[in-house]
Amino acid sequence: MFLYTAKQQNPAIKALIVEKSPDVCSTFARLGDSLVLNSPTFTKVGLNANLAQGHFIQVSDFDELAERQYPTAKHxxxxxxxxxxxxxxDIVFNFSVDGVQRAGYGYAVSSKGRTLTAQAVVLTNGMGEQRDNAFRVDQRSNQIIDGDEFIAACYGESEFRDLIRGKRIAVIGAGDTANCVMEHLLPLTYPNHRYPSFQKGPFLPSRVYWIGQGAENIQDFYFANKQRYGHSGGIIEFFWDGEAPFDLPADDWEQARALIERIPARLDSVTHGTMSLELVADGERFEADLVVNCTGRSNDLSAKLRAEEYEFVLGDIVFQGGKWDDWEDRFVLSPRPVERQRIACKLVNERIFLLGCACPLDELIDNNEALDGSLRYQEEKTSLTNAKYSLEHTLPRTVAFAEQFINNIGQ
Ligand SMILES: Cc1cc2nc3c(=O)[nH]c(=O)nc-3n(C[C@H](O)[C@H](O)[C@H](O)COP(=O)(O)OP(=O)(O)OC[C@H]3O[C@@H](n4cnc5c(N)ncnc54)[C@H](O)[C@@H]3O)c2cc1C
Structure with missing residues (x-):
């Protein structure tokens, strides 16, 4: 989004994308169908995923995506x-930036001793790596997988689902990644048959321990999951105390629900047993065959750069809210311009900028814009989600930053 907008502003700009993975847009590549725009849930509550009009990340008026009823991260x-x-x-792949230093009139951007130089640096490296030390792990335990890896494996390898069939799986964490993992682990993706990830005849594990998840009902779930996604329809339905939701076959639904054991306590440790992993949470012991770690991430590079003094860049943004019009049978946009918002960070006296999820989003985005833990925005149908790192909040800022600051960036 940054490059696309910046090039429109100033075609002469020379930008190099530096990416640690071997793939373009790696987060979307890995998330497959777990990130869904204009999902049926959005439609249900009358929301619209038109994030940045006129740009490629939007749904309603771009042919490529509009052809698809529910475009996903994969699309x-x-x-x-x-x-x-x-x-x-211009993209350099497999270059994992570990440092940014002043060099001459610009900066040296380094990765394991290799260096690139630039006049200005825009750090957009997302939410970062899996956080260390969320729980103690015995070094021999190799049956631990990160949530994102799990989701990616569900899309990538057809044998993977076979591997989890009949196994005891422990999902650690109760945030968005855990929600997505649960939706993929059990036939809870909503509404199953419309998503490419839907498998006919679910590959059910024998037990799912959801460790760190204390919510008992839908209200608790909403409030406990302050940073949930609007599209997590399937997993939301898990907390719905009612009949089988929507299009899910009632038997699959009941079977899936019965497999989940919620353990509100935090996980203390994982050790390698003879045949399986032994988990301890608040003194209680469990055995599992696979642990899916969804305990969050930390962006060390961004934190390292922010150890220097930083300030916020202000700009005007437009949120593309809207609602479904039953009469017209289409989304009707209601763009919401907001002036002088924090749109990015800048290191003081440097040309180093932090953008998107690389920013400290808690400070960047006002609570009123993304009311943590509140249903209000969704009820009022003015916001897709209250997760501060959702694209709804970050992309309009990226666009504004590229529009407003691109010509000053090199100065
Ligand atoms: C499971 C899951 C589901 C989600 N679902 C939704 C959803 O439904 N709706 C929504 O709005 N948002 C969703 N999100 C959040 C959304 O994916 C992020 O908000 C978005 O991807 C952030 O964009 P970004 O450009 O800031 O960072 P990212 O998309 O994370 O991109 C960062 C890029 O930087 C690269 N990188 C990282 N470190 C380095 C380094 N040191 N050197 C070089 N390159 C590096 C990474 O490989 C990556 O390609 C979801 C996230 C997850 C994990």
Whole structure:
């Protein structure tokens, strides 16, 4: 989004995308169908996923995506790849930036001793790596997988689902990644048959321990999951004390629900037993065959840079809210312009900027814009989600930053 907008503002700008993975837009590539725009849940509550009008990350008026009823991260990945290709973008892959230092009139951007130079740096490296030390792990335990890896494996390898069949799985954490993992682990993706990830005849594990999840009902779930996604329809339905939701076969639904054991306590440790992993949470012991770690991430590079003094860049943004019009049978947009918002961070006296999820989002985004833990925005149908790191909040800022600051960036 940054490159696309910046090039529109100033085609002469020379930007190099530096990416640690071997893939364009790697987060979308990995998330497959777990990130869904204009999902049925959005439609249900009358929301619209038109995030940045006129840009490729939006749904209603771009042919490529509008053809698809519920475009997913996978579709965005395809589209972004195509757009970067047509924009003749310069990209260096497999370059994991570990430091940014002053060098001459610009900066040296380094990765394991290799260096690139630039006049200005825009750090957009997302939410970062899996956080260390969420729980103690015995070094021999190799049956631990990160939540994102789990989701990626569900899309990537057809044998993977076979591997989890009949196994005892422990999902650690109660945030968004855990929600997505649960939706993929059990037939809870909503409404199953419309998503490509839907498998006919679910590959059910024998037990799912959801460790760290204390919510008992839908209200608790909403309030406990302050940073949930609007589309987590399936997993929301898990907390719904009613009949089988929507299109899910009632038997699959009941079977899936019965497999989940919620353990509100935090996980203390994982050790390697003879045949399986032994988990301890608040003194209680469990055995599992696979642990899916969804305990959050930390962006060490961003934190390291922010150890220097930083300030916020202000700009005007537009939120593309809207609601479904039953009469017209389409989304009707209601763009909400907001002036002088924090849109990015800048290191004081440097040309180093932090953008998107690389920013300290808690400070960047006002609570009124993304009311943590509140249903109000969704009830009032003015916001897709209250997760501060959701695209709804970060992308309009990226666009504004590229529009307003691109010509000053090198000065
Ligand atoms: C399971 C899951 C589900 C989600 N579902 C939704 C959803 O439904 N709706 C929504 O709005 N948002 C969702 N999100 C959040 C959304 O994915 C993020 O908000 C978005 O991807 C952030 O964009 P970004 O450009 O800031 O960072 P990212 O998309 O994370 O991109 C960061 C890029 O930087 C690269 N990188 C990282 N460190 C380095 C380094 N040191 N050197 C070089 N490159 C590096 C990474 O490989 C990556 O390609 C979801 C996230 C997850 C994990």
């Amino acid at each position: 965005l990945h395809e589209l972004a790849t195509m757009i970067l290709f047509h924009a003749d973008a």
